[in-house]
Amino acid sequence: xxxxxxxxxxxxxxxxxxxxxxxxxxxxxxxxxxxxxxxxxxxxxxxxxxxxxxxxxxxxxxxxxxxxxxxxxxxxxxxxxxxxxxxxxxxxxxxxxxxxxxxxxxxxxxxxxxxxxxxxxxxxxxxxxxxxxxxxxxxxxxxxxxxxxxxxxxxxxxxxxxxxxxxxxxxxxxxxxxxxxxxxxxxxxxxxxxxxxxxxxxxxxxxxxxxxxxxxxxxxxxxxxxxxxxxxxxxxxxxxxxxxxxxxxxxxxxxxxxxxxxxxxxxxxxxxxxxxxxxxxxxxxxxxxxxxxxxxxxxxxxxxxxxxxxxxxxxxxxxxxxxxxxxxxxxxxxxxxxxxxxxxxxxxxxxxxxxxxxxxxxxxxxxxxxxxxxxxxxxx
Ligand SMILES: *Cc1c(COP(=O)(O)O)cnc(C)c1O
Numbered sequence: 001x002x003x004x005x006x007x008x009x010x011x012x013x014x015x016x017x018x019x020x021x022x023x024x025x026x027x028x029x030x031x032x033x034x035x036x037x038x039x040x041x042x043x044x045x046x047x048x049x050x051x052x053x054x055x056x057x058x059x060x061x062x063x064x065x066x067x068x069x070x071x072x073x074x075x076x077x078x079x080x081x082x083x084x085x086x087x088x089x090x091x092x093x094x095x096x097x098x099x100x101x102x103x104x105x106x107x108x109x110x111x112x113x114x115x116x117x118x119x120x121x122x123x124x125x126x127x128x129x130x131x132x133x134x135x136x137x138x139x140x141x142x143x144x145x146x147x148x149x150x151x152x153x154x155x156x157x158x159x160x161x162x163x164x165x166x167x168x169x170x171x172x173x174x175x176x177x178x179x180x181x182x183x184x185x186x187x188x189x190x191x192x193x194x195x196x197x198x199x200x201x202x203x204x205x206x207x208x209x210x211x212x213x214x215x216x217x218x219x220x221x222x223x224x225x226x227x228x229x230x231x232x233x234x235x236x237x238x239x240x241x242x243x244x245x246x247x248x249x250x251x252x253x254x255x256x257x258x259x260x261x262x263x264x265x266x267x268x269x270x271x272x273x274x275x276x277x278x279x280x281x282x283x284x285x286x287x288x289x290x291x292x293x294x295x296x297x298x299x300x301x302x303x304x305x306x307x308x309x310x311x312x313x314x315x316x317x318x319x320x321x322x323x324x325x326x327x328x329x330x331x332x333x334x335x336x337x338x339x340x341x342x343x344x345x346x347x348x349x350x351x352x353x354x355x356x357x358x359x360x361x362x363x364x365x366x367x368x369x370x371x372x373x374x375x376x377x378x379x380x
Contacts, residue, residue, distance in 0.1 A: 011365060013319055015355070022253075030045075041238060041240070045248065048244075048248060049064065049244035049248040052251055057179040057180050061209070062204070064219075065202045066239060069099065069188075070100075071166075074235070076100055076104055076106070076162055077218060078215050079134055079183055083104075085105075086132045088110075089119075089138065092326075092339075093138040097136060097138055098110075109129075110326065111124060111127050116143055116282055117141060117281070119150070121146045134161065134162055135154055139167060141167055142292050143282065146173075160182070162182055162183060165179045167193065169193070173288075184205065184215075185204070185205040187205065193295065194293055197247050198243065201247065220234060261295075265281075265354070267367075269283040269284075278301050296321070297352045297353075298321075300348035304349070314369045316366055316369055318351060327339060328346075
């Protein structure tokens with residue numbers, strides 16, 4: 001069997017079996033430790049992982065929940081968001097960002113994005129109304145937005161900021177990490193994320209004792225286990241002890257993976273530089289202010305859909321996230337927003353294979369295929 005396992009692709013988008021094998025003994029030991037201890041729910045492995053993740057992000061509290069989606073929803077609820085409240089976010093994101101607002105009875109207010117795929121901070125003030133309570137910036141692909149300016153706007157208007165950091169664990173701006181800037185940060189450990197579990201998982205990070213306490217209550221039915229008191233209606237949204245044990249092993253590798261991803265991003269950046277039909281994302285900066293972790297490597301490509309088919313035919317697995325922005329999904333009822341940059345970009349984005357298991361030779365193969373596609377011409 002090849003390193004790609006059962007994948008039919010010569011360059012798979014992700015290779016979970018290879019990823020696991022690179023840490024096999026440690027992960028197996030962590031799983032056995034959980035099984036032999038009979039420790040499944042809210043136990044020591046979870047507490048340890050929460051402590052380690054809080055230290056990594058640079059906050060006082062981290063609270064494990066069962067997904068990134070719940071991390072956003074429970075943080076917004078802890079921030080007091082409810083019916084009638086407007087929350088400003090973007091349409092070029094995973095549906096979960098918007099759904100978390102709607103599930104609380106809040107109203108999403110969508111603003112456009114800019115060339116780095118993140119919220120256009122220049123458009124935020126015009127979107128603020130007397131009902132606005134919070135802003136949810138999304139750090140897409142592992143790059144923060146212009147948080148210095150966004151926090152200044154939020155402070156000026158008395159708004160809370162909940163960071164959708166689901167794609168940005170380890171990323172920073174001016175030395176401050178994603179998840180340590182707003183009132184709370186929200187992380188996802190969905191397997192394909194930069195720190196992925198063996199199933200679903202999420203985390204809320206915060207310096208606020210009040211937010212941490214509330215999320216701990218909400219995730220566990222609103223109950224105080226010591227006394228049996230129920231303090232509010234809550235949810236079942238705990239991070240499994242088993243997931244925490246595995247994630248705690250993988251957290252030790254994260255900085256190494258990020259370094260490799262940045263290296264791969266530089267290789268893609270150099271290799272694509274001479275192709276006029278392709279626009280590359282901001283390249284890794286050596287000395288900041290932005291430290292991007294390249295959870296995804298997303299290009300903007302002319303004749304995108306034809307290129308996708310061509311690359312797949314060459315054995316290269318690519319993704320389009322997302323071909324249809326949230327305000328163009330009829331079922332979501334957000335059709336009243338007009339977001340020209342979002343609409344333009346959604347027709348051009350293409351995510352190339354990007355993870356720590358991708359080899360230099362695979363990058364060369366991808367670059368060669370893209371060059372060949374545009375050199376044959378007739379696609380623009
Ligand atoms: C993955 C993701 C989420 C949701 O996380 P889940 O763990 O899948 O619930 C939210 N926002 C963004 C930007 C994401 O990429």
